[in-house]
Amino acid sequence: MTPAAAGFVVGIDIGGTGSRAAIAPLGGGPRFELAGPRVAVTADGSTAGELAHGLLAGLRAARPAEFAAVAGCGVGATGLASLVADPAALAASLRASLADSGAASGESGGRVGGPAPAVAVAIDAVTAHLGALGGESGAIVALGTGAIAFGSDGREIWHRVDGWGHLLGDRGGGAWIGRRALEAALLAHDGVDASGAALLAAARARFGEPASWPAQLYTRDDRAGVLAGFVPDVVALAADGDGAALAIVSAAGAEAARSAAAALVPGLAPRVAATGGLFGAGGALVERFRATLAELRPDAELRAPAGDPLDGALRLAERAARGELVARAPSLWLG
Structure with a gap:
């Protein structure tokens, strides 16, 4: 043929x-x-x-x-x-x-x-x-560099939640995690809150001295991707039990669940799929996502993504x- x-x-x-x-x-x-x-x-x-x-x-x-x-x-x-x-x-x-x-x-x-x-x-x-x-009815939440949730039946219902970019939203996404981790690192650097000391050390290893960070981020067209590049370090620290990193990663899971629940509007089948690279990290993010979604929508089936x-x-x-x-x-x- x-x-x-x-x-x-x-x-x-x-x-x-x-x-x-x-x-x-x-x-x-x-x-x-x-x-x-x-x-x-x-x-x-x-x-x-x-x-x-x-x-x-x-x-x-x-x-x-x-x-x-x-x-x-x-x-x-x-x-x-x-x-x-x-x-x-x-x-x-x-x-x-x-x-x-x-x-x-x-x-x-x-x-x-x-x-x-x-x-x-x-x-x-x-x-x-x-x-x-x-193509089935339900809602998804996608966590990659950004974050967005979407509920649809493929016909009449098309309901978007978040996806507002790394400055205004993308709650729970990679850039969101990276930005908050760098904020915690700078609080440790400034002597305001020492809980971010491990994040500061990891950020120094990846980006250099803090004084150079604004120039590395503010001048980049792909700054969201640069921020998300810090996520593997944050996830690793969270897995090792660092309190500041664990709090950020856990909060990301909660934010993703809130978006998913908001996308599951009336008229949709009560099913949710979580997709995107961040969910593959497992750990605290996924645990908090599951727990929060169960609280918000106990009727919803959490399904593994088909693709x-x-x-x-x-x-x-x-x-x-x-x-x-x-x-x-x-x-x-x-x-």
Whole structure:
């Protein structure tokens, strides 16, 4: 069977720690993946659009025949609703890029004269939900560099909680943990509260002397990712019983549970999936998350995620290819 006959979909996941893209057969099968840089936020907004186009170019170069036969593309990106000026225009530009590639690759079994691929771009919570719950009704909470919760039935209910970025929200996420850990470290450095002494030592080992920290963070477009880079040290100290680190990690779990409970609005099935790299750390964060969610929503089933946001982006691409989607701004836009 030729690539054009089989059909392919592209999924793209863009976050504060890094970005990924995959191309896979429509309907499932072995996939090819690429990794890319993390998103940055400049004075002009998010670099999510540049990253998406760059990942598409990488897939085109690595898998030209499959790329020419792409029927759908799904993109999930952090900050899409608030830091990208026109997500619908981004979807249209991605669709145009895919259409041009198909027309230029007719000799490889491409899509000459056929319809342009369908493109859907969504906030990262949508693809996290599709990956974790596979399209079922319920809520997810995703903890990575940022944090966001999302409740949906896949049809009428689309309810977002948090995802406001590392300055205004992202409660319980990696940047949130890193920032609070550095704040505790500076309190120890200033002689205000010695409980953060172990965090201060760990931060010195990673970032150097405290006087250099503002220049390392305030001038960076990817400062959320830099903050989240301190999380492994904080989690390790918490596991060793350091009180200050343990309090921060535990509070992150509680915040994630509060967001998940808020996303589980009436009309949704009482199920929650926790996804994102931070939950993989286990320990105090997960324990506090479970305990707090049980207090807030004792009726809710806590389910292990079926897949990750890249799986969700591929599922979004399949739905786009089959014409099953309707635009749902400010969560989902179609090209």
